[in-house]
Every structure is written in C-alpha cells, then in structure tokens.
Amino acid sequence: MFDLARIRNDFPHLQRSIEGSPVVYLDSANTSQKPTAVIEAMQQFTKQSYAPINRSAYRMAAAATDAYENARLLVANFINAGSPDEVVFTKNATESLNLFAHGWSRQRLQQGDVVVLTHMEHHANIVPWQMMAAERGIDIRWIPLTDDGRLDLSDLDNIVDGAAVVSFTSMSNVLGTMNPVREIVDRSHAAGATVMVDACQSVPHAVTDVQAMGADLIAFSGHKMLGPSGIGVLWGRSDILDQLPPLMGGGNMIDDVRLDTFSCAPVPAKFEAGTPPIIEAIGLGAAVQYLSSIGMAEIRQHEMELTQYALDTLTERFGSDIVIHGPRNIEERGGVLSFAFRDLHPHDVSQVLDEKNVCVRAGHHCAKPLMRIIEANATVRASLYLYNDTNDVDILANALTSADDIFGL
Amino acid sequence: MFDLARIRNDFPHLQRSIEGSPVVYLDSANTSQKPTAVIEAMQQFTKQSYAPINRSAYRMAAAATDAYENARLLVANFINAGSPDEVVFTKNATESLNLFAHGWSRQRLQQGDVVVLTHMEHHANIVPWQMMAAERGIDIRWIPLTDDGRLDLSDLDNIVDGAAVVSFTSMSNVLGTMNPVREIVDRSHAAGATVMVDACQSVPHAVTDVQAMGADLIAFSGHKMLGPSGIGVLWGRSDILDQLPPLMGGGNMIDDVRLDTFSCAPVPAKFEAGTPPIIEAIGLGAAVQYLSSIGMAEIRQHEMELTQYALDTLTERFGSDIVIHGPRNIEERGGVLSFAFRDLHPHDVSQVLDEKNVCVRAGHHCAKPLMRIIEANATVRASLYLYNDTNDVDILANALTSADDIFGL
Amino acid sequence: MPGLEDLYREIILDHYRNPRNRGELETPPAISTDGHNPLCGDEITLYMLVEDGVVSEIKTNGQGCSISQSSASMMTQAIRGRTLAEAEALIHHFKHMMSIEDHHHDDPGDTPALGDLEALQGVVKFPVRIKCAVLPWNTLSQALESA
Amino acid sequence: MPGLEDLYREIILDHYRNPRNRGELETPPAISTDGHNPLCGDEITLYMLVEDGVVSEIKTNGQGCSISQSSASMMTQAIRGRTLAEAEALIHHFKHMMSIEDHHHDDPGDTPALGDLEALQGVVKFPVRIKCAVLPWNTLSQALESA
Numbered sequence A, B: 001m002f003d004l005a006r007i008r009n010d011f012p013h014l015q016r017s018i019e020g021s022p023v024v025y026l027d028s029a030n031t032s033q034k035p036t037a038v039i040e041a042m043q044q045f046t047k048q049s050y051a052p053i054n055r056s057a058y059r060m061a062a063a064a065t066d067a068y069e070n071a072r073l074l075v076a077n078f079i080n081a082g083s084p085d086e087v088v089f090t091k092n093a094t095e096s097l098n099l100f101a102h103g104w105s106r107q108r109l110q111q112g113d114v115v116v117l118t119h120m121e122h123h124a125n126i127v128p129w130q131m132m133a134a135e136r137g138i139d140i141r142w143i144p145l146t147d148d149g150r151l152d153l154s155d156l157d158n159i160v161d162g163a164a165v166v167s168f169t170s171m172s173n174v175l176g177t178m179n180p181v182r183e184i185v186d187r188s189h190a191a192g193a194t195v196m197v198d199a200c201q202s203v204p205h206a207v208t209d210v211q212a213m214g215a216d217l218i219a220f221s222g223h224k225m226l227g228p229s230g231i232g233v234l235w236g237r238s239d240i241l242d243q244l245p246p247l248m249g250g251g252n253m254i255d256d257v258r259l260d261t262f263s264c265a266p267v268p269a270k271f272e273a274g275t276p277p278i279i280e281a282i283g284l285g286a287a288v289q290y291l292s293s294i295g296m297a298e299i300r301q302h303e304m305e306l307t308q309y310a311l312d313t314l315t316e317r318f319g320s321d322i323v324i325h326g327p328r329n330i331e332e333r334g335g336v337l338s339f340a341f342r343d344l345h346p347h348d349v350s351q352v353l354d355e356k357n358v359c360v361r362a363g364h365h366c367a368k369p370l371m372r373i374i375e376a377n378a379t380v381r382a383s384l385y386l387y388n389d390t391n392d393v394d395i396l397a398n399a400l401t402s403a404d405d406i407f408g409l
Numbered sequence C, D: 001m002p003g004l005e006d007l008y009r010e011i012i013l014d015h016y017r018n019p020r021n022r023g024e025l026e027t028p029p030a031i032s033t034d035g036h037n038p039l040c041g042d043e044i045t046l047y048m049l050v051e052d053g054v055v056s057e058i059k060t061n062g063q064g065c066s067i068s069q070s071s072a073s074m075m076t077q078a079i080r081g082r083t084l085a086e087a088e089a090l091i092h093h094f095k096h097m098m099s100i101e102d103h104h105h106d107d108p109g110d111t112p113a114l115g116d117l118e119a120l121q122g123v124v125k126f127p128v129r130i131k132c133a134v135l136p137w138n139t140l141s142q143a144l145e146s147a
C-alpha cells in the first residue's frame, strides 16, 4: 500500500523546518532526498563491514565483495536485466553516457558516421557526442520537438536512416515529457542503429524493464532515486558491453598487465577501474529495495495524481499568468513542472519561493539547447517525487502569490 | 598528542571481534577503515543538509554548495595547494590518473613522444598510458629497480632525456619504498618533462606539501585516508589544469552548450561533469580534519616506529623463513610489508591468518609488472596505519606460526 | 534570516522595471562584450564607446533577473563619463561591497561614489545572488581589457 | 565458522607437496592452454594429448596455491585415460560439487567418480577459494574446446 504519511516519515531531511515553517522539497528531478533505510544501510556497512572488494581474500573482504555484488544483483532485478553482469557501476549517469559515447565512437565510428540525439537532451547526452564529433568527425542529427514539448516523430525514419547510434532521454528533465521509448527504439533498430536511453528521469519514477524497453544500453544515477551521490549505472546488453572498450584503465579492469601491454577483464569489471563506490553501492542497493517495497507502479500512480493536482491548482490559481511547459496529458508526462510566472525572471521567482522554504530549481537545467528552442533563458522547475503531497503543491501556489507583494504586479 | 588508545576507539569497525577474537586489520594500503567523525559527518549531512550543489539557488542548495566547496578548501589546505581551484574531485585516484594520461596525451603528445614510468607502478599508473600508447603511438620508458627494491636512479637523466611526461609513485604499494620525489621531479623538470606523482600511498601517511614537492600534478584516493569510497583527488598547478582537456562532458563542466558546439567552464568545474560525489566530499573533508587534528608528522612517526617493530619482530621470529621486500632503512619506507613466508603460497598464508582474524592482502597488488620483476607471482602484504599497534604485529607473528601446524613444516 | 526587502529595494525594482541605457551601440566605433552566468543562464551584452580615455557611451542588452538587470542599469549610469581608471576603481569598489574582493581602494580621491548602486549592498546577505549582481561588472572588466 | 581442517585435508596437502603429472608435453602433438586467476595471480599451463578421442596424456605446470595446485594434480589423475565426453562430464560434476553449476549430470552411467577430488568438497565453505579449485578445470574446458 502507498502510505504517504509513513513514506514522508522515512525521510529525515523532510522533517526539517526552517524558522518554523516546513521544508517543501520540490527539486527531486535534480537530486532526491534519502530515506533512513539508505542512510542506515550505509552507516551500518561502514561501521561493521567495511573492507576492500575484489582484491583481498579474508572473510571480511569476501563478505564486502558479496555485499557489493549483491547490490549489483538488486539493481539488475530492479530493472529486469538479463544478468547482473550487464550492470556496470559508474560514478553517475554522466560517466555512463560518456563511457558509451566515447568508447563506441572510438571503437566503431568513422568520419561522417551519424549519431541521432533529440532537442530535449540533457548536456550529459550532448556534450560527450560533441566531443566525439570534434575528435572523430561524427555528424550529429537532431529529433526536433512539437509545439507542446513532445518529440516530433513525424520524420523519424528519415532522421535515423543510416544512423550508427540513436541516443535519447526517456523523459525530459525540463518539460516532463515521457517519450515513447519502445517506438523510438524499434524504429531506430529497424534503421540499424545501436540505441542508448538516458533513463535518469524515468528509472526513479516508474517501472523499468530493460528487456521490454528494447534498448541496447541505458544510463541512470543513484542520487536521483533515493540512493547516495557518487554512484551511477550503465546497463547494457552483454554483446554490446563486450564490444565496448573501457573509458579508464587501472586496477580491477585488467586480466593481465605486462610492461608492453594489458588485457581486459570480462564485463562488468572491465568498466570498473580502481576502487569502486563500495559504500555507495550498498546505499543504492538499499534504495532499490526501499523503492520496490513501495512499488514503482504505485509511485508512478501517486506522481500522476499529484502532477494532475499541481497542473490543475496552478492553472486555476494563476490562469494565463503561469505558462507550464510540456504535454497536458498526464499519461505522457512525469512529475516535472517547468514554468514561467508572469514576466518574472525564474531566479527571482525561486528567491521568493525560498523565502517560504519552497525549494525549486531556476535555470537552464543543463539543457541549454532546449532552452534556446523553447525561447526561455531559464525556467522555474518544481519536481515531484513519492514523498511530496498536495500540501506541498498548495504551499508552492501560496508562495507564488507572495511574488505580487514584492514585485507589485 | 598521538593517543593510540583513543584513536583506536574512534574506529567502530576495529571494535569488532569475530568469534571472540578481535579483528586485526592490516590491509590499509588497500583501503582504510573510517573513524566515527567521518561516518557522522556524512550521516548528519545526508539527514539534515542534503541538497543539490552548483545548480539550484535556494538556501539549502547554497549551503550544500558551500559545504562541498569547503571540503575542497580543506583538502587544498591539507596538501598545501596554492588555491582550492587546483583541487579536482574525481571518483578515485584511478580516474585522476586517467584524466591526466588521456587528456594530456590527446592534447599534447604525438607519435614517438616519450612517457617515463617506473617498474614499481600500480596498474592505475600503467594501463592509462598503455591505452594512449596504443591510441597515439606514445613510447613508454621505464625507470628500473635496484635489488633492494628502490628506484635505480643511476641512469635517470638518460631515461628522462627528451621525455614529455614523467609519472611515478611517491611510494610503492607493494615494496613500501618511499621514493625521493623531489629529486626525481627536479631532474625530470630539468629534462623538460611534465611530472605527475601517484601519491595514493603517501598522502594518507605523511605530510604532503604539493608546493615543496614540486610536481605538476598529483593523484590520490579518499578511501585510503579515512574518507569514504567514491571520491578521489587530482591536484594540478593551475596552468597545467587550464591546458588539460576534460575526460568527460556533461552538466556543470560547461560554460555554454549550443547544438553545434560547447565551451568549457573554468577549472575545477571543467573536470567535474555531472553530479559530483557530494556526500563523499563532506566525508573526505571530515577525514582530512581528523587526520590534521592528530598530525600527519605524528602519524608518520608512529608508523615508522611500528614498521621498525614489525621488521624486527618478524625477522627475529622467523629468520630466513620470511623474506620481506623493500628497503631496510626505515626512513625510506612506509608501513607496507610484503613478504614471502617459507615456500607457502601467499593465498594459503592469508587463509591461515584469516583464521585468526588477521586481515592481509595476498596477491599481485595491482602491480603485475613489478611482481614479474621481483619474480613472485604474489606476496602476502601486511600494511599499517595510525590505528595499528604492536599488539597487532604480535598477533600477526603468532598467526604465522600456526601455519606450521597445518602445513607441517 | 534576512528579509526579501533587503534584496528587493525599491530603487532596484525601479531599475529593473525601467532599465537605463538599454540597447546597442554601433560597433565599431563602440566595442561589445558578452557575459553570462552559466548557473542561471543570464546573458548580457555590453556596448562601450571610449573616447580620449573616457567612457563616453555605454549600453547593455540581454536577459536576466532583477538583480543582474538592475545592477547593469545602475552600472551604466555610474560608468558613463568616467575615465578608464575611474571605471577600474569602481569595479573594485563594487566587488569589495559584494565582499568578493579583499582590497578596497579607499582613497576617496580616485574612487567615485557608488550612488544608487549602494542599494545592492543587501545582495551580500543572499550569497547566491552575488553572481547576478557582479555579472555586468565582470563583463565591464573584460571590456576594459580589450579597450 | 568452518575450520581450516575442512579446507586443508591431508590428501590435498599430499597432492600439493607431491603434485602428480607435473611438467610439459611436446606441442604438437600435444596442445597447451594457459589459465590464470587475476585475483591472486595463480597461473597454470595445461598440456593435453588426445588420441582417438581419449586423453592419453595430461600434464600441468605453473604456480599457485595449495588448492589450485592440488586440484590440478587430482584433475590430471581423474582425466587421464578418459574420453572427451567423460572429461566434459567430469568438469560439470566437479563444478557442481563446487556449487557453481546447477545442473548435475547424475546419471551414474556417464559420470566418472571424482575419487580423490571429493576431498576438495570442503572448499565450498571458503567461497573465495572456489576460484582456486576451479582454475585448472576452466583451463581444461578451454583445452577441450580447441581439441
């Protein structure tokens, strides 16, 4: 059962109040708060079980290795991976995306080869490819947007025609749009492309089944899904991961090293050079267990209801004074609400909201190309998660009215 | 004052006993245990202050950013960096070493350019250069060893002659040898090379003053110096960091992104793509504060005494049955004792020690080229840190004798 | 906690609503310099005409929050008609007020008064906004370097 | 906790001290295959001569711990004179005993007895050492693939 009161209680940072008023945390698309279960798991592990992994053979080290590998298994099950070996631990989704973009380009792509991205990508799924465009002469093609902030797939088959790679986000971190992943994957595969999905914004909020999704690789971050900072995931089909060269060299990723050459360990070790985020893996394991105990379908349901409530409330209260980006249809969007409020600059709006302890992000959300396309140099973004409730939305709406007093509009 | 009893008390995992006997942790060269101060700092931050950094503008986010930047300042002061901007947070020392090896090679080195390493390097300072040797046609030259496990500098000027880069470890993680860093740096600089020091094994154990050291860059890991996993450091002189391209692209490392191109943020942000290890930086900050409160000179003094005690004890007890690698002179070595015990395989020795809860590493210590040179396919390695005492050494020695009973020697 | 009234003084809102010296200048003879704040996306273009070592004309264009916009507006007022040396001194003076520079050129002889700009003093209590207030000034610094 | 006597059985130590079938075979006619364990650095080279579908000669060389060495020694004894199919079956049988393979070919007809190798059963209680015990067997698997 989805017991909101109990869930809220699980998050110590949400219990905080500043100067008498509670903290209203609406910045989870940026990074999420952590439940006690995650904090405790990390602390207990550090206090009672911390040891090196994959290197030493004494029991404590073997137990730590098992705990780390068990975290991999938990993550694999959470996304329905075919095998835990398909789950690579990185430092964040950005590393996951770079690992693929750099490795695949250097290994397989030539001057003139085409990589397809979309206009709604996060910098993490743009800049790595621009680096490779500069280094290898790769061409980037873009899937454009419709006016209501969805991907315009009308010309998709032409765009992906002959493309070597298609890499796109499952959900926009600015517009909230949830993309038709399976359709894009299939049409890209039909064109012969290898497909990567930036799943940063969907894995924390909805059921993820990589087998049903059909993509070749996906990337996501631990810190956006109740886990700690310092850990991200690259999932990939094993035949793809086998072909992908490592981004970094060092301990653990090798099979053998001689003065003149080295050979790689099998996946996933090949991609995990150096001491990995051990404590963080334990934390991420606890996070997916916590999420599963609540149920991803239930979380998505809660967020849909809350997003609908937020759309309704804000539109009723502010009418044309508020412009909310992205699709209206709740089935096609996640709990991310980017908006413009009157003619106020987002930075000023966020300042006024902060006065009421309402935490939102104001800025370009690491998606500057998208911002230019929607002709905003910034937006205010309120993003929802399992621990938010209608009261949070009401406080947001009330806080917005106080902008009137200050800017005298 | 160096109060050993109190220090030991600060480490919860060292309080543990398994089946009635205490845990004797002699694997700190691999990864160190964590004091309560570090565990608490991370937990408190996560419970009471967790928020995104460098992205949002509300007070909680600003405070988290300040905490993260304060950790950078603490690390900068700890190594006497000229400015906190010279301190880059990575995921581990391996990333730091790759960042430099890959970036510098791709930016500045051509076919036939020479990089000098030593025969005692960790894989993390070999494989990244081998990757670049394969990609860019770089030549690697090696500084050899003397019979007693020190660097043989007799031919150094010839070896570094014409080299573009010299990269070497400040202390061997296998032999314990502390290298004459300043001398090698100066002679390499005289030859015109850029100099990187892999300081993984020295930063946790002795005073580090990057300005006195003279190197252009150094790398080290948080988890070996009482900090959490998931964070490492690259320190570099700002003119070098300015020229070094980023390893990864994404959020936070950009100045601007357009559909056709991007520009980089100034250092250190340029190297910190994506959400960084926030909680981990807080932990590392607490770790260097803890180390400083005890005093790095005092820690080195303690380890020298304890290493001498260990050398004496093991040699007295086992005579020629034990062969300890590395220099005898305590001034030239750290608290790392790699040894061969009779003709037993290191794996079997570690198994017997584990029976007594003595945690040592048996293997190649991520230094396979070195192992081939010293003609061992593995060694047993006991490594000491501030929290170890003579009792730990005695238990190790006693546990070694029990190998007799089992292998009947 | 400092109240929002410390940040959004009346005079600041006035400059925000009615920015002075907004627009462009022909280049050349004027020079133009771009500045931006990667955190919030604020962008500014500064146009400056220097004649006989004096900033004879200055205008700004771009998008930004109330703080960066009003700071730009007030800056143009304070800078216009100043010598390059005076402009430099004003930059230091302003950055000192924003508490991001230690050294204050407090010889009143060569430091022009900040005037309206004093109203931005309250920004110091909101550290995240200091970058907004300083953006036009950093852009001016760059412009002076190329002048 | 399992005691070390479960691991270091007398028969294991005997094979460790006096390895059987140690050495090399001339290649060709024999084939040689290298195996190693990246964790601990153990290395093994396996030489195998196959005649008429039967492993007529088998020897091993290399460096390793008591477990990998004794496992290799016992393996050579068990494999010598077996058909390729029997060798395959033995590998599965052994891996099953090491609890790293689910399916046990328990039709006694085609599964040769493990004999001395049963002594390695205790290794299962020391999961880190399973890799040591299995190293020679994985190398044999590879050798059979190329045979």
Ligand SMILES: Cc1ncc(COP(=O)(O)O)c(C=O)c1O
Pocket: A251, A273, A274, A275, B029, B030, B092, B093, B094, B095, B122, B124, B125, B169, B171, B172, B173, B198, B200, B201, B221, B223, B232, B366
């Ligand atoms: C000398 C040396 N260099 C590099 C490393 C790699 O450090 P990390 O695994 O934390 O990246 C280590 C630690 O194993 C080391 O001892």
Ligand SMILES: Cc1ncc(COP(=O)(O)O)c(C=O)c1O
Pocket: A029, A030, A092, A093, A094, A095, A122, A124, A125, A169, A171, A172, A173, A198, A200, A201, A221, A223, A232, A366, B251, B273, B274, B275
């Ligand atoms: C869609 C999307 N992709 C990638 C990222 C990058 O994630 P991280 O910063 O954790 O590497 C984010 C988060 O900011 C995101 O929202």
